[in-house]
Amino acid sequence: MSIGNTLIDIRELQHSYANGTVSLQGIDLRIAQGESVALVGPNGAGKTSLFLCLAGLVPFKARQFHIGEINALEGGNRKKLAAKAALLFQDSDDQLVCPTVEEDVAFGPLNLGATPEEARRRALAALSQVGLLHIKDRVPHRLSGGEKRRVALAGLLAMNPDILLLDEPSQFLDHRSRRALIRILKENEHPKLIATHDFELALEICSRVIVLDQGKVVADGPIREIFANKELLEAHGLEQPPSLGGNHLPS
Amino acid sequence: MTLELESANYQFSPLAGFDPRWKLLGFSLAIFLTALINSPFAATFAFLLYLVLLFQVCPFPSWRNPKLAWVALGLLLFSLPAPLLATGQPLKSFSGLAITREGISLGAMLFFKGLAIACLGLCLVGSQSHHDLIRGLQGLGVPAKIASVFWLFIRYLDLILEEFKRMRVALAGKGYRPKNFLQHAWQLSRLSGNLLIRAMDHSNHVSMAVLARGFQGSFHSLDGFQSSRKDGLLFIFLLLTGLGILALDRGVFLP
Numbered sequence: 001m002s003i004g005n006t007l008i009d010i011r012e013l014q015h016s017y018a019n020g021t022v023s024l025q026g027i028d029l030r031i032a033q034g035e036s037v038a039l040v041g042p043n044g045a046g047k048t049s050l051f052l053c054l055a056g057l058v059p060f061k062a063r064q065f066h067i068g069e070i071n072a073l074e075g076g077n078r079k080k081l082a083a084k085a086a087l088l089f090q091d092s093d094d095q096l097v098c099p100t101v102e103e104d105v106a107f108g109p110l111n112l113g114a115t116p117e118e119a120r121r122r123a124l125a126a127l128s129q130v131g132l133l134h135i136k137d138r139v140p141h142r143l144s145g146g147e148k149r150r151v152a153l154a155g156l157l158a159m160n161p162d163i164l165l166l167d168e169p170s171q172f173l174d175h176r177s178r179r180a181l182i183r184i185l186k187e188n189e190h191p192k193l194i195a196t197h198d199f200e201l202a203l204e205i206c207s208r209v210i211v212l213d214q215g216k217v218v219a220d221g222p223i224r225e226i227f228a229n230k231e232l233l234e235a236h237g238l239e240q241p242p243s244l245g246g247n248h249l250p251s
Numbered sequence: 252m253t254l255e256l257e258s259a260n261y262q263f264s265p266l267a268g269f270d271p272r273w274k275l276l277g278f279s280l281a282i283f284l285t286a287l288i289n290s291p292f293a294a295t296f297a298f299l300l301y302l303v304l305l306f307q308v309c310p311f312p313s314w315r316n317p318k319l320a321w322v323a324l325g326l327l328l329f330s331l332p333a334p335l336l337a338t339g340q341p342l343k344s345f346s347g348l349a350i351t352r353e354g355i356s357l358g359a360m361l362f363f364k365g366l367a368i369a370c371l372g373l374c375l376v377g378s379q380s381h382h383d384l385i386r387g388l389q390g391l392g393v394p395a396k397i398a399s400v401f402w403l404f405i406r407y408l409d410l411i412l413e414e415f416k417r418m419r420v421a422l423a424g425k426g427y428r429p430k431n432f433l434q435h436a437w438q439l440s441r442l443s444g445n446l447l448i449r450a451m452d453h454s455n456h457v458s459m460a461v462l463a464r465g466f467q468g469s470f471h472s473l474d475g476f477q478s479s480r481k482d483g484l485l486f487i488f489l490l491l492t493g494l495g496i497l498a499l500d501r502g503v504f505l506p
Binding site for chain 1: 262380381382383406453456457459460461462463464465466467471472473474475
């Protein structure tokens with residue numbers, strides 16, 4: 001059961017792939033209602049694996065695993081996590097499956113048991129939130145990269161989840177699309193966990209950051225404080241963002 | 252993602268607005284009746300007729316023509332050896348092999364029958380989205396799990412084709428220029444394992460992405476099915492055409 005305003009409460013989360021590769025080694029994670037948290041780490045640190053566990057898409061072991069009121073360790077509850085923790089995949093194309101934008105955004109609500117009328121209402125509201133109501137009748141696969149990302153995000157918003165899990169949301173986006181996405185995410189009040197290499201985006205949206213390396217949490221705290229710690233970042237293959245004094249040019 | 256198998260312009264097809272259930276029923280029946288054809292004459296007639304239908308239903312040459320060409324190439328693999336394999340009156344013999352009249356007839360029948368069926372299949376998938384096709388299957392009472400397997404099959408085939416395209420571009424980018432078809436085929440066969448692994452990886456993402464949105468094996472839609480007189484007319488047209496060609500095949504029209 002969730003405690004106070006705790007939304008996610010996980011203890012000693014472990015996950016390994018079928019080939020034996022251990023991706024998560026005893027992760028402890030607590031996220032409060034309304035919190036936006038960045039998740040950073042080098043490639044292969046376990047960010048995507050953590051997201052797949054949170055969305056209940058892969059089997060895992062844990063001593064405790066609560067999202068909202070759901071205890072995922074109780075029989076059959078793991079599959080209910082997808083409705084609570086909505087995951088935006090790195091490649092939006094993977095997520096777009098229907099013939100029109102409106103149908104695609106309504107795909108989640110319909111799967112969760114909403115009536116067609118309710119699903120349509122939620123789809124249109126979500127499209128309005130991401131500023132794409134005018135393209136509701138278009139074919140998703142023929143949109144630009146930025147539009148696809150926003151349609152995929154609208155698909156998650158329409159599910160009305162407890163938390164948004166965003167895996168590299170600004171990847172492959174041009175400057176204008178990235179700005180539009182940041183604006184939408186800043187305006188949106190859903191709690192968010194954002195896995196990203198785009199530290200500037202993290203600074204704009206999140207107040208807290210978790211640094212993951214080799215499947216372990218190596219730092220967790222206020223984002224400006226942790227991003228100001230150059231030694232910590234470099235020890236885990238990361239660089240300070242330019243706005244905090246990081247220099248990305250070769251010395 | 253381009254969705255290789257889905258026509259990007261399907262909504263401009265004259266059959267786009269038709270009820271997918273009637274379309275599925277009509278085209279499936281026409282395909283079944285075409286499969287019963289035995290004579291090369293009826294098979295050729297069916298092919299020409301359904302080719303005209305395909306040109307009317309799918310006026311998108313860049314989507315339609317390569318697919319038809321690939322099917323024709325595949326059919327040649329089965330049709331070309333037929334004259335040498337079938338027993339009958341030999342027309343010409345060489346090195347212990349004989350080309351027979353019956354074999355030529357069989358090869359032609361296989362080739363044109365296959366093409367006629369391909370034309371019908373392309374008419375069906377080229378005039379609507381995959382999503383509607385699967386909804387239509389469910390609407391006809393096909394169990395949701397079987398419809399989902401069908402959808403995933405189409406989607407995965409798309410992913411394999413897409414990865415194949417990327418790998419070809421990557422090869423060309425590294426300066427690979429095949430000297431001849433055999434060398435090209437050999438190189439592609441060496442890459443096929445890699446292709447399948449990459450496509451499987453990609454398909455795993457698609458499967459997780461739909462599961463993440465609550466998919467439990469059944470497709471739902473905002474709009475229900477709406478049948479009208481034109482759907483019935485299309486079904487009757489396909490049924491009568493199929494029966495007519497079969498009658499031609501069985502010699503019903505002969506004196």
